[in-house]
Amino acid sequence: MLTVLLVVLGFCAGMLGALTGIGGGVLLTPILALHFGIPIRQAIGTSLVAVITTSAASSSVHLQRHTTDIRLGMTLELATSFGAAVTAYLVGYFNRNALEGLFAGFLLYSAITILSRGGKVKDADETTEFINGEAVIPPYEPERYPLGMTASLVAGALSGLLGIGGGPIKVPVMYIFMNVPLMVATATSNFMIGVTGAASAIVYYRRGDILVQYAAPLAVGVFLGSLLGARLAPRVHTRIVVYLLVAVMLYLSGHLFIHLLRGWL
């Protein structure tokens, strides 16, 4: 019964992720911690498996559309995977409350960021032209590598610490500062998540922080959910889904804070 519940949970998280562009890991970790009684460190390690699965499935699609800049991705991965491995290692010495507090803060911050942008998660890219269904990408040359590498280091560190993809940091940096077209920035960020996630997931795995009996049904659900979500995306009013997502994030963040306070009282 638990297995079925986890598959359904993964399915919903994967679908929401594919519809809104926000990775499912942000939702799975606190739900595992709060509603399944899993220590937050194991919840992070377990949902990392789902994050890697989503990245592999979706970036294989982006690659076939030739919107991923493998060279840029590989270069920035030097920074993201290093940051992720280091913080994943350090998490072993973190206290559980600190980690829960960080996660609650991150959820609240993400929810407020989405709301302040009027429910827009993916920046609409009106400049992209399509010819025969294929995206036409204008020629570009990535700029300001030092800035990009620094931002990637931060995104990677957050990924190793909280088990998230870090897209909300990498995409704007590539797009605004590195002169990369938005479509390429999104695809490349997605592409990088797999390796970044693996760098930290390997550390979590060796520490015994990936719970196989939870990770497998979640990953199966997430895989199906994100495939269906990607197909539905053009036909669904994203804004409603985004507000639903924000509501879930606010609820989980509040729940985590209450959970923390109860521990102290």
Next chain:
Amino acid sequence: MSQVREPGFDRAVAMVLRVGAFSCFFIMLAGLIVGLFVTGRIPVQIEHAGILLMLATPVVRVIVACFLFFREKDRKYGWISLGVLVILMLSLVFGIGEH
């Protein structure tokens, strides 16, 4: 240098990710289905294999890209890929930090 279109290259890397993701999905699904009928270690071990394959997929992707860059005589990015691979290996070697 950073032109996006490299059809053959993209296809090879996409293939690695696709094969990895789909085979992990089916292995884990098999583990879940076996778990409906059998209790004990066997279904868990099948699921475990799926998870290990999932963790290995991005590593294989880096190895394949590294190989392709060197074969295209694009040494700069070959070395960069090798650097990413080294970081992944280091996280495997030093990956125990139990408090």
